[in-house]
Structure formats: C-alpha cells, structure tokens
Amino acid sequence: xxxxxxxxxxxxxxxxxxxxxxxxxxxxxxxxxxxxxxxxxxxxxxxxxxxxxxxxxxxxxxxxxxxxxxxxxxxxxxxxxxxxxxxxxxxxxxxxxxxxxxxxxxxxxxxxxxxxxxxxxxxxxxxxxxxxxxxxxxxxxxxxxxxxxxxxxxxxxxxxxxxxxxxxxxxxxxxxxxxxxxxxxxxxxxxxxxxxxxxxxxxxxxxxxxxxxxxxxxxxxxxxxxxxxxxxxxxxxxxxxxxxxxxxxxxxxxxxxxxxxxxxxxxxxxxxxxxxxxxxxxxxxxxxxxxxxxxxxxxxxxxxxxxxxxxxxxxxxxxxxxxxxxxxxxxxxxxxxxxxxxxxxxxxxxxxxxxxxxxxxxxxxxxxxxxxxxxxxxxxxxxxxxxxxxxxxxxxxxxxxxxxxxxxxxxxxxxxxxxxxxxxxxxxxxxxxxxxxxxxxxxxxxxxxxxxxxxxxxxxxxxxxxxxxxxxxxxxxxxxxxxxxxxxxxxxxxxxxxxxxxxxxxxxxxxxxxxxxxxxxxxxxxxxxxxxxxxxxxxxxxxxxxxxxxxxxxxxxxxxxxxxxxxxxxxxxxxxx
Amino acid sequence: xxxxxxxxxxxxxxxxxxxxxxxxxxxxxxxxxxxxxxxxxxxxxxxxxxxxxxxxxxxxxxxxxxxxxxxxxxxxxxxxxxxxxxxxxxxxxxxxx
Numbered sequence: 309x310x311x312x313x314x315x316x317x318x319x320x321x322x323x324x325x326x327x328x329x330x331x332x333x334x335x336x337x338x339x340x341x342x343x344x345x346x347x348x349x350x351x352x353x354x355x356x357x358x359x360x361x362x363x364x365x366x367x368x369x370x371x372x373x374x375x376x377x378x379x380x381x382x383x384x385x386x387x388x389x390x391x392x393x394x395x396x397x398x399x400x401x402x403x404x405x406x407x408x409x410x411x412x413x414x415x416x417x418x419x420x421x422x423x424x425x426x427x428x429x430x431x432x433x434x435x436x437x438x439x440x441x442x443x444x445x446x447x448x449x450x451x452x453x454x455x456x457x458x459x460x461x462x463x464x465x466x467x468x469x470x471x472x473x474x475x476x477x478x479x480x481x482x483x484x485x486x487x488x489x490x491x492x493x494x495x496x497x498x499x500x501x502x503x504x505x506x507x508x509x510x511x512x513x514x515x516x517x518x519x520x521x522x523x524x525x526x527x528x529x530x531x532x533x534x535x536x537x538x539x540x541x542x543x544x545x546x547x548x549x550x551x552x553x554x555x556x557x558x559x560x561x562x563x564x565x566x567x568x569x570x571x572x573x574x575x576x577x578x579x580x581x582x583x584x585x586x587x588x589x590x591x592x593x594x595x596x597x598x599x600x601x602x603x604x605x606x607x608x609x610x611x612x613x614x615x616x617x618x619x620x621x622x623x624x625x626x627x628x629x630x631x632x633x634x635x636x637x638x639x640x641x642x643x644x645x646x647x648x649x650x651x652x653x654x655x656x657x658x659x660x661x662x663x664x665x666x667x668x669x670x671x672x673x674x675x676x677x678x679x680x681x682x683x684x685x686x687x688x689x690x691x692x693x694x695x696x697x698x699x700x701x702x703x704x705x706x707x708x709x710x711x712x713x714x715x716x717x718x719x720x721x722x723x724x725x726x727x728x729x730x731x732x733x734x735x736x737x738x739x740x741x742x743x744x745x746x747x748x749x750x751x752x753x754x755x756x757x758x759x760x761x762x763x764x765x766x767x768x769x770x771x772x773x774x775x776x777x778x779x780x781x782x783x784x785x786x787x788x789x790x791x792x793x794x795x796x797x798x799x800x801x802x803x804x805x806x807x808x809x810x811x812x813x814x815x816x817x818x819x820x821x822x823x824x825x826x827x828x829x830x831x832x833x834x835x836x837x838x839x840x841x842x843x844x845x846x847x848x849x850x851x852x853x854x855x856x857x858x859x860x861x862x863x864x865x866x867x868x869x870x871x872x873x874x875x876x877x878x879x880x881x882x883x884x885x
Numbered sequence: 886x887x888x889x890x891x892x893x894x895x896x897x898x899x900x901x902x903x904x905x906x907x908x909x910x911x912x913x914x915x916x917x918x919x920x921x922x923x924x925x926x927x928x929x930x931x932x933x934x935x936x937x938x939x940x941x942x943x944x945x946x947x948x949x950x951x952x953x954x955x956x957x958x959x960x961x962x963x964x965x966x967x968x969x970x971x972x973x974x975x976x977x978x979x980x981x982x
Contacts, residue, residue, distance in 0.1 A: 422947025
C-alpha cells in the first residue's frame with residue numbers, strides 16, 4: 309500500500325472535541341474502532357455519543373447493537389445528556405436489542421451470520437453510515453471456543469469493511485491498564501481493527517480519575533499520551549490532546565490595572581494584557597484581596613470577568629471583599645462578573661480545568677481569577693496538576709485572557725520562594741505576599757519577584773488593608789532592618805520631628821539672610837543717593853565756574869566796549885575754551 | 886398412555902447456507918425422526934432472505950431453534966450438535982429409556 313493512501317485516510321468525527329483532537333480528526337471512516345475498558349469506564353456512553361453526534365451533526369444515521377444492556381435503559385440513561393434520542397430514533401437512530409436471553413439454552417456452535425443479515429436490512433432501510441456493537445464480548449463469550457470466537461470476529465470485521473460502515477466495537481477489559489487483553493480473541497480484535505483505544509478509571513486518593521488512551525491508529529498519527537475525560541452533563545468530555553496548543557499568541561504591550569494604583573506603578577503601569585499573574589503567599593496574606601481588586605478593576609473597565617474560588621462561596625467572597633471596599637456585587641448583578649465556587653472538593657484537576665474553560669467561554673471572560681490555583685493539587689491530583697495548570701495558562705494565553713491566580717505556599721519562610729506547582733515558571737508576573745513578624749506585630753509585605761518584559765520595582769512594600777481599600781506603603785529601612793507597622797510609624801514620627809527641627813533652623817537662617825539682604829540693599833540705596841548728591845554738587849560747581857568765567861568775559865567785553873575796541877571777534881576767541 | 890402425544894412445532898432460524906445452519910438443519914431432522922417420529926412440524930426461516938423477520942422475532946444469533954408448542958416456548962441456539970441439552974430443554978426423554 310502506498311503512503312498516499314495512508315495520507316488520505318478518511319476520518320469520521322465523533323463530535324467529542326477532545327477525542328477528535330487526539331485522533332487528529334476522528335475515527336477511521338468505513339473501518340472499525342475498538343474501545344475497551346473495564347466495567348463502568350464509560351464505553352457505552354462514549355460509543356453512543358459518537359453515534360448520536362454522527363446523526364445530529366453529520367446527518368449520518370446509525371445503528372446501536374446492544375449486547376449487554378437493554379436499549380430502553382441505555383436510552384433512559386442517556387436522556388440526562390439532552391441528546392434528544394426520541395426524535396433521532398424516528399429516522400436516524402436504531403437500537404437493536406441483541407441481549408442473549410437469560411434462559412438461553414445452547415447446543416453447539418452458532419454464528420453472527422443471522423444477526424448481520426438482520427442488521428443489513430436495517431442498514432439499507434435507514435441508510436446507516438455508522439454502527440456500534442456494544443459489549444461484543446458478551447456474545448463472543450457464549451461461543452466458548454477460541455477458534456469460533458476468532459471466526460466470528462473475522463466475519464464481523466469483513467462484513468463491516470464490505471459495507472463501508474464506520475464502526476465502534478466495545479469490549480470489556482480486565483486486569484492492568486494498557487496491557488493487552490489476556491484473552492486471545494479480544495486481542496485478535498485489537499490487532500484487526502484500525503483504531504483502538506482504552507478507557508480507564510481509577511481511584512486516586514478517593515477521587516475518580518478517568519482517562520482515555522488511543523493505543524493504535526493505522527495510517528494516522530495520534531496523541532499518544534492518555535487524556536483525562538469526564539462524564540458530565542452533556543456526556544463524555546475528553547480533555548483532548550494534552551499537547552500545548554503552540555498557537556501564536558497576540559502579544560500586546562497594553563497594560564491593565566491590578567486594581568491597586570501603587571502596584572501598577574511598581575509594575576510600570578499594571579499587568580500586561582493577556583499575562584498570567586501569580587500571587588503567592590501564606591494563608592491570610594491578602595491574596596484573595598489582591599485577586600478581588602483585579603476583578604473589580606476589570607469590571608470597572610467593563611471587561612467580562614470570571615472569578616473562580618476554591619475557598620469560598622460567591623456570597624462570602626462578595627461580603628469579605630466589601631470589607632476592604634472592593635464592591636463586586638454591583639458587577640455580579642449586571643452579569644459583568646461571574647463568581648463561581650469550585651469548592652466541590654472531590655473532583656479531578658482535569659475536571660476543574662474543563663469546567664473553568666467551559667465557564668470562561670460561557671462568560672466570554674476577558675479576565676479570569678482563580679483563587680487559589682493550588683487547590684487543584686488537592687485530593688490525589690498532585691501528579692497531574694502541573695500539566696493542568698500549564699495547559700490552563702497556555703489556553704488562557706491563546707485566548708488573550710488576563711489571568712490572576714493565587715497560590716498557597718507551603719512554606720512560611722519567604723526565602724523558599726517556590727510554588728508547590730512550580731507554576732512560577734509559567735507565570736509572567738509573580739507577586740509574593742508575606743508576613744513580617746517584628747516587635748509583636750505581623751505585617752503584610754508585598755514584593756514583585758518577577759515580571760517578564762517590564763521594569764518593576766525592587767522595593768518591598770507594606771500592604772495595608774482598611775475599609776478604604778488596599779494601600780501599599782514604603783517600608784522603613786533603618787540600619788539594614790525593614791520596619792513595618794507601628795515600628796515604621798514610630799520611625800516615621802521620629803523622622804518627622806527631626807525634620808521639623810531642621811526646617812525651623814533653615815527658616816531662621818533664611819530670615820537672617822533676608823535681613824542681611826534688606827540691610828545691604830538699604831545701604832546700597834543710601835550710597836547711591838550720596839553719589840547722586842555728590843554729582844549734583846559737582847555739576848553745580850562746574851556750572852558756577854562757567855558762569856563765573858562768562859561773567860568775566862562779559863565784563864571784559866563791556867569794558868572793552870566802553871573802551872571802544874572791536875568787541876565781537878575778541879569775545880568769541882575768548883569764550884571758546 | 887391414553888393421552889394423544891402432543892405435536893411438537895419447531896421453527897429454525899438459519900443464515901443461508903452457512904456451515905452451522907446446514908448442521909442445525911441436519912441435526913434437527915435427525916433428532917425429530919429419532920425422538921418425535923410423526924409428531925413434529927418444522928418451519929425454516931432464512932434470515933438472510935427475511936431479515937425483517939429476525940428483527941421482529943428478536944432472533945439474532947443463528948442458528949436458533951424455537952419450540953413453539955407445546956408450551957412453554959423455548960429457545961436453543963447453536964448447531965444442535967449436543968442432543969442431551971436439547972432434550973432437557975424440551976422436556977424430552979432420551980429414546981433409550
């Protein structure tokens with residue numbers, strides 16, 4: 309077979325998003341897919357859901373052959389998922405009750421030929437494209453002969469291929485997860501089909517962790533890691549390929565307010581839009597308050613926000629935050645903010661992630677708060693939490709949602725600044741809140757440990773909560789010691805007094821100088837006046853001299869005139885100096 | 886002894902000419918001639934030709950033998966190679982006794 313044929317393998321969407329993601333587009337069209345799993349692992353629901361989706365979304369009628377359960381009961385169970393089976397059953401969906409009767413007497417070997425002939429009629433009638441054989445092992449088990457079982461598996465497989473039906477065959481599996489079925493015929497089925505997956509559910513510290521794994525897929529790549537899934541309100545939801553999306557993220561340098569003006573300044577303008585912010589700290593260090601401030605600021609900007617709390621009920625969050633003047637109720641009423649309690653402890657981290665994602669989509673959230681994200685690692689979830697948080701961060705980023713999540717630190721010592729989930733490496737901005745206990749006081753301190761791509765203050769600030777809100781105050785460092793609270797206040801008062809003394813002294817000096825200035829200016833003025841007087845005196849003197857001279861000449865001329873001499877010419881010569 | 890022995894009415898569902906189906910037919914005829922001579926009726930339903938009938942009668946595994954009368958109605962699946970099981974199911978005594 310050429311690679312071209314493999315490359316062009318046709319796929320058939322199951323409509324279960326995560327599963328189609330893992331199989332890179334769905335199960336092989338016109339071929340058989342095997343789903344194996346232990347009792348209660350969700351095989352029937354998964355198979356039926358795929359069939360229903362085929363009928364609803366792709367208009368491909370389907371047949372469900374039930375070997376183990378009464379079809380009516382299967383339909384009744386599925387009614388809670390809202391698939392509207394009743395409407396589908398009229399034209400697009402047919403349930404075949406193929407349960408062997410309990411009082412069945414067997415004598416010798418039998419085969420599936422009759423059943424396939426019967427189904428064939430129905431396939432033609434409906435124009436069916438998909439088919440499910442649920443719990444094939446039940447009927448194979450009746451044969452009680454490995455050779456006969458193999459023969460019937462072969463018969464079924466050939467029949468499916470000839471008709472080009474996309475089939476799902478489910479079988480029970482016992483024993484270890486992921487191991488080959490011990491019974492030869494079942495393992496033969498696994499070799500025969502083009503696609504095989506296992507469903508698994510196990511209890512980890514009392515929490516049910518369901519997972520799905522694609523074992524093989526002929527002619528196609530697939531996500532090889534197992535993926536968690538859940539049976540929720542709409543049926544099976546598969547977390548999907550656990551690979552990171554790797555989607556290009558729209559990077560922006562737009563800033564959004566943290567809700568605390570001083571913190572915005574410290575961060576050089578606020579958080580980046582689309583960034584993931586981590587707030588760590590011991591219990592009571594006001595992590596939730598900081599989260600609340602962000603949510604409020606987001607709502608004030610009219611951005612739709614989702615607040616997921618693992619600690620409190622929505623009403624409690626609203627009440628508690630109102631005490632520090634963060635009023636969320638007004639936004640909640642307007643639908644701008646959605647507060648959700650995720651306190652239902654005993655569910656897996658995957659389920660939480662899927663729920664948060666669904667809620668965020670529903671809310672069309674631009675801002676997301678998770679308080680605290682470390683709760684995800686509770687209840688036996690710790691091994692997978694890191695991956696969950698990683699994918700959460702990845703998803704949030706790809707959606708351009710700004711996320712603030714808090715995380716509890718196990719250690720109270722601020723030197724050991726590592727988060728239990730190691731999500732600090734994923735977060736873009738990491739704010740650490742701690743207590744400083746000194747002189748009988750416990751004060752909150754805020755530090756920005758990192759903030760990618762932005763200048764940020766290296767200063768430790770004291771975080772103060774009051775009914776006016778959050779304020780960040782400079783801490784007082786004296787002699788290499790950080791002072792907060794009353795100590796800071798005392799030092800500030802002392803400083804103030806010292807400053808007062810200095811101020812008074814300088815005021816006095818200023819006055820002295822002023823006086824000197826006034827004095828000198830006065831003296832300057834007096835001298836100027838004196839100068840003026842002297843000049844005037846000099847002028848007077850000069851003038852009178854001229855007068856005196858001219859008077860002399862005049863008198864001489866007069867004299868000369870009287871004597872009858874040639875007065876004019878002589879006068880001129882005389883006057884000219 | 887005075888009672889007239891009941892007539893056994895059988896319906897055998899087969900799938901075409903498959904080996905099991907052929908064997909079942911042969912086995913049923915042999916069984917009837919041995920244990921129920923002259924008091925049996927056999928109807929053969931080929932589900933390949935009449936798939937609807939298989940669905941309506943809810944007979945999917947082939948071959949299936951249904952004893953319609955006398956009451957109660959009983960079903961036996963398989964190629965009828967194990968005679969004792971059938972006799973027991975149909976309340977018949979082995980001929981040797």
